[in-house]
Structures are given as C-alpha cells and as structure tokens.
Amino acid sequence: DAGVTQSPTHLIKTRGQQVTLRCSPKSGHDTVSWYQQALGQGPQFIFQYYEEEERQRGNFPDRFSGHQFPNYSSELNVNALLLGDSALYLCASSFPPTNTGELFFGEGSRLTVL
Amino acid sequence: TQLLEQSPQFLSIQEGENLTVYCNSSSVFSSLQWYRQEPGEGPVLLVTVVTGGEVKKLKRLTFQFGDARKDSSLHITAAQPGDTGLYLCAGGVWGSSNTGKLIFGQGTTLQVKP
Numbered sequence: 412d413a414g415v416t417q418s419p420t421h422l423i424k425t426r427g428q429q430v431t432l433r434c435s436p437k438s439g440h441d442t443v444s445w446y447q448q449a450l451g452q453g454p455q456f457i458f459q460y461y462e463e464e465e466r467q468r469g470n471f472p473d474r475f476s477g478h479q480f481p482n483y484s485s486e487l488n489v490n491a492l493l494l495g496d497s498a499l500y501l502c503a504s505s506f507p508p509t510n511t512g513e514l515f516f517g518e519g520s521r522l523t524v525l
Numbered sequence: 526t527q528l529l530e531q532s533p534q535f536l537s538i539q540e541g542e543n544l545t546v547y548c549n550s551s552s553v554f555s556s557l558q559w560y561r562q563e564p565g566e567g568p569v570l571l572v573t574v575v576t577g578g579e580v581k582k583l584k585r586l587t588f589q590f591g592d593a594r595k596d597s598s599l600h601i602t603a604a605q606p607g608d609t610g611l612y613l614c615a616g617g618v619w620g621s622s623n624t625g626k627l628i629f630g631q632g633t634t635l636q637v638k639p
Binding site: 415429444446451452453454455456461467469501503513514515517518519 | 565566567570598627
C-alpha cells in the first residue's frame, strides 16, 4: 500500500521563477492538504483540497495556488518566488469523515530559492 | 488566531533519563495530535487524543490531553537514542466551517545521547 508520494524531493529556483510541486495521496484517501515548514519550525497550513475544490485556506498570499485532479492527486504552484519561500513543502492526505484530523504526510519537497 | 506553544524547544539528555514536552494554548481544540519527524522526512503520527483528560500510552511514551482540551503533554520514560527527533503537537478544530486544518506547534528538538 503506497503512502503519500511527493515530487520532486529537492529543487532549486531563483527569485521570480515559478514552481509546481506534485502529490499523490495515500490509497483510499480523497483529501489533500499542503503545509509549508520553514527550517526549525512547525508546519503551517497552506490549503486543503477535496472533490477538486479548495475547501479551506491558510494565511498565504495568492501567489500560492493549487489544484486537485479527479484521481485525487494534487499540485501546489507558487509564482514569483521570494527568498522567504525556501522551505520544506509537505503534502498530507486524509479520508473524511473524521473528527480526529489524522493526516498522513509525504516526505516533502525541499525548495531552495536563490 | 489559534496558537500552540511547545516547550522546551530544544532538549539534550542522556540515555535512560525521563523527559516531558508541553504543548499549550489559550484555544480549545477538538483533537490534539503528536507527530515525530526525522531529518529529511515528513511527520509521522504518534497518537491522537480527543477527550479532555485522556491519557494514552505508546510503549515508553505517555500522552495526556488537558481537561479543558487546551493543552497536552508528552512524557518519555527511559529515553533511548532512537527517540531522537523533532516532536510536534498539532491541534484541530472540527466543525462545518473547519474541515481539516491543523495548527502545529513550533516543535521540540530532542537529542538523546548514548
């Protein structure tokens, strides 16, 4: 049973460029959430996708956008990259309904902006 | 704004010692989770607590949810080098308008020396 898979694992971009990160959820899961984790910090919620729609969004600018496909996989897009966007981007999947919020995380995509 | 404060942020102990990590908030959470994260990997769920006053044990780890569901603690007995890692608490609030966002603490980095 495959867990959450993310690609690429590492990438380097320069300021102003755009990046797309990809995520395949755990088998049987239909909800995908994206988190940003800066070095030495806890993850911060970016947004969540369910039934191909953004269901909830954290405090991130419009430069951060996403998409969910019919097979439940998801993409995170970041435009006009800033140095401060350098972080580990984590994808997490879950299967509602649940009132416990258990998430299964991928290993993350490490983005470095130069 | 809901916040979770973890303490201590860093902990370096000798093998065999006991330790407690605290996770505090002024907000009430529907559930509280503890994750462990190793370098280069995503967080892995250790436990979920949902009832005020609930205590759960996972081998040498004991987790407690505060009576008012605003705080939690993680106690490790006889720590081993394999316990080394970043410990994260995360709170969730579930309702019709909140369907999956987790608030993470900033994490506690634990180093257990042999």
